[in-house]
Amino acid sequence: MTKSLEIIVCGAGITGLGAAIALKRKGHQVSVVEAASQLQEIGAGIQVPPNSSRILKSWGLESKFMAKVMWPKSVAIRRYATGEVIGRTKMNPILQDIYGFPYWFIHRADCQNILYDAAVEAGIQILLGTPIESVDEKGPTVKLQSGQELRADLIVGADGVRSRTRASALKEDVEALESSQCAYRATVPVDLMNSDPSLAHRMTDVNANLWLGPDGHIMGYPIRSGEMYNLVLVSPGKASVGKWNEPADVKEMRSHHANWEPTVQRLLSHVTTCLKWRLAYIPPLERWVSDNGRVVIIGDAAHAMLPLLSQGAAVSIEDGAALAECLDLVIDLVDLSLVLRAFQDLRKPRCETISKAALSLVDLWHLHDGPEQEGRDLKIKQDLINTVVEKTSDSKSSLDTMRDKLVPWMFGYDTVREVSVD
Numbered sequence: 001m002t003k004s005l006e007i008i009v010c011g012a013g014i015t016g017l018g019a020a021i022a023l024k025r026k027g028h029q030v031s032v033v034e035a036a037s038q039l040q041e042i043g044a045g046i047q048v049p050p051n052s053s054r055i056l057k058s059w060g061l062e063s064k065f066m067a068k069v070m071w072p073k074s075v076a077i078r079r080y081a082t083g084e085v086i087g088r089t090k091m092n093p094i095l096q097d098i099y100g101f102p103y104w105f106i107h108r109a110d111c112q113n114i115l116y117d118a119a120v121e122a123g124i125q126i127l128l129g130t131p132i133e134s135v136d137e138k139g140p141t142v143k144l145q146s147g148q149e150l151r152a153d154l155i156v157g158a159d160g161v162r163s164r165t166r167a168s169a170l171k172e173d174v175e176a177l178e179s180s181q182c183a184y185r186a187t188v189p190v191d192l193m194n195s196d197p198s199l200a201h202r203m204t205d206v207n208a209n210l211w212l213g214p215d216g217h218i219m220g221y222p223i224r225s226g227e228m229y230n231l232v233l234v235s236p237g238k239a240s241v242g243k244w245n246e247p248a249d250v251k252e253m254r255s256h257h258a259n260w261e262p263t264v265q266r267l268l269s270h271v272t273t274c275l276k277w278r279l280a281y282i283p284p285l286e287r288w289v290s291d292n293g294r295v296v297i298i299g300d301a302a303h304a305m306l307p308l309l310s311q312g313a314a315v316s317i318e319d320g321a322a323l324a325e326c327l328d329l330v331i332d333l334v335d336l337s338l339v340l341r342a343f344q345d346l347r348k349p350r351c352e353t354i355s356k357a358a359l360s361l362v363d364l365w366h367l368h369d370g371p372e373q374e375g376r377d378l379k380i381k382q383d384l385i386n387t388v389v390e391k392t393s394d395s396k397s398s399l400d401t402m403r404d405k406l407v408p409w410m411f412g413y414d415t416v417r418e419v420s421v422d
């Protein structure tokens with residue numbers, strides 16, 4: 001019979017809360033320790049692809065999400081200088097038809113709040129304002145910054161890109177690799193959008209827009225049931241790694257897109273404040289599990305990735321679901337080590353493949369005008385946007401179409417089934 005474990009999850013981000021819910025549903029005793037004293041309204045809109053909406057639905061959260069999400073029909077890929085639509089990636093209802101689960105847009109804070117409420121409702125103890133100092137695999141114990149020590153059977157590090165769990169218990173002394181890119185996040189309230197005749201239709205026509213330009217891209221879509229238009233603008237810049245709410249200079253943000261098409265200018269003219277964060281990723285780690293198998297890291301702590309495939313939170317939600325499934329095999333504490341290694345073997349290749357693919361998209365999306373950009377746009381026109389591109393060693397940009405492999409594998413992944421067949 002599966003052993004009910006005492007589990008401490010470090011971090012109440014999307015990963016930690018998701019894992020806590022999945023573990024509790026399996027009958028484990030779960031508590032979460034979170035540094036922030038309250039969940040903050042930070043971050044931007046995030047996309048919830050079918051591989052994660054499948055899991056959220058299985059946790060009984062569909063109606064909660066339905067009240068907050070937008071259902072995009074497509075993403076229009078546009079040329080930065082003219083706004084011309086180069087191509088369209090279809091989303092709903094076609095993705096639901098193909099994969100059985102929808103593609104949603106949601107505000108990151110709404111997603112985190114839904115998970116938080118579900119965790120509390122399930123009886124999970126969440127200790128806010130409780131920063132951890134370190135994790136010791138012996139015990140294993142979590143040492144809080146207050147000096148207090150908490151012991152458990154298993155400690156799950158979901159404490160983000162600058163994970164203390166990773167540094168202390170796994171001795172994985174890695175720094176996130178900082179890309180040269182920075183993401184600015186801004187929102188435009190629906191009233192302002194509606195007061196501008198050139199923008200109003202973007203609130204009701206639920207299509208995302210992705211403008212590709214030299215050294216940057218902009219993703220825009222409505223969120224919060226149409227309360228605001230969400231903008232994520234990626235361009236070269238500096239910000240702190242792992243800090244989601246660093247205030248940014250609006251003028252600086254606008255300056256990166258000064259020569260972009262009129263709609264972009266109209267949108268940016270309505271932005272009064274914005275935040276920024278550094279795009280960073282964790283290189284492939286040697287391991288996610290401590291030597292004695294009592295500490296495991298998941299989510300951004302294990303595989304923070306660039307957001308170009310919109311999969312970071314999705315695969316982090318998968319981590320929690322997969323971990324809970326794997327722990328079904330634990331009959332005795334001595335089994336933990338083996339089971340967690342199996343978890344690691346299942347999850348690491350998937351997350352690292354997606355991370356690598358996201359990284360390879362940066363150069364492609366940010367091409368300067370010229371033959372390579374024209375080649376890319378031609379491929380997009382030919383409906384090959386769902387591709388992942390690799391630069392060849394001779395540095396000629398080759399569009400290596402993986403639409404038929406990578407996208408179905410990302411979106412169609414059934415985490416629970418994968419654990420049972422592995």
Ligand SMILES: Cc1cc2nc3c(=O)[nH]c(=O)nc-3n(C[C@H](O)[C@H](O)[C@H](O)COP(=O)(O)OP(=O)(O)OC[C@H]3O[C@@H](n4cnc5c(N)ncnc54)[C@H](O)[C@@H]3O)c2cc1C
Binds near residue numbers: 045132162298312
């Ligand atoms: C611009 C951008 C756009 C993105 N868009 C998408 C998207 O569309 N779709 C998608 O799936 N993903 C997207 N992602 C990725 C996604 O946001 C992340 O992968 C996901 O939020 C990571 O969640 P996490 O819980 O692992 O980490 P975090 O969100 O960083 O949470 C970690 C938590 O741990 C806590 N913590 C940290 N240190 C301590 C400590 N010492 N003690 C206690 N608690 C601690 C933190 O306070 C925090 O609450 C995007 C990322 C970026 C940067």
